[in-house]
Amino acid sequence: MTPDLTAVGDTGLLDTLQHEVALFARRAEQTRLGGVGQVRNSMDRAAYLLLNRLDKEGPMGVKALAASMGIDSSTVTRQVAPLVDTGLVTRTSHPDDGRAVVLQLSPRGQARLEEVRASRRQLMAELTGDWAPEEREAFCALLTRFNGALSARMAGHDRGDS
Numbered sequence: 001m002t003p004d005l006t007a008v009g010d011t012g013l014l015d016t017l018q019h020e021v022a023l024f025a026r027r028a029e030q031t032r033l034g035g036v037g038q039v040r041n042s043m044d045r046a047a048y049l050l051l052n053r054l055d056k057e058g059p060m061g062v063k064a065l066a067a068s069m070g071i072d073s074s075t076v077t078r079q080v081a082p083l084v085d086t087g088l089v090t091r092t093s094h095p096d097d098g099r100a101v102v103l104q105l106s107p108r109g110q111a112r113l114e115e116v117r118a119s120r121r122q123l124m125a126e127l128t129g130d131w132a133p134e135e136r137e138a139f140c141a142l143l144t145r146f147n148g149a150l151s152a153r154m155a156g157h158d159r160g161d162s
Contacts, residue, residue, distance in 0.1 A: 043116045046079045051113045059104035088112055
């Protein structure tokens with residue numbers, strides 16, 4: 001059971017936290033945290049996350065990709081279609097089961113992903129340029145932990161847990 005933090009006098013802090021998270025989500029979506037230079041805002045969040053996952057985990061089927069991202073297969077199919085159309089992802093038949101589809105980052109997709117990553121790294125460097133290295137590390141660790149907690153909560157709700 002999760003403790004009710006609002007009952008122990010944390011209401012002001014939790015209000016500030018929820019407000020800052022809402023602002024972050026809005027600003028991140030407005031800018032798409034697209035980076036700087038010519039590639040700024042040039043790749044939407046869904047495309048970036050799909051390409052990034054294929055780069056980190058390698059070729060995989062639609063169901064495996066959906067499971068690893070915590071979304072359903074129909075969403076992956078819909079989101080990957082324009083990536084295939086633009087040549088960023090290739091779609092091939094599974095070697096053991098010709099009916100199954102394997103998605104793979106194409107060389108063009110790899111190059112485009114690295115362009116976007118470099119641009120986003122530059123943006124992160126600019127936004128945190130006056131932070132101490134320890135502050136960057138702490139922020140990254142806490143944001144990773146926060147995202148993990150959100151993912152776990154979503155997974156629990158998908159199973160029907162409360």
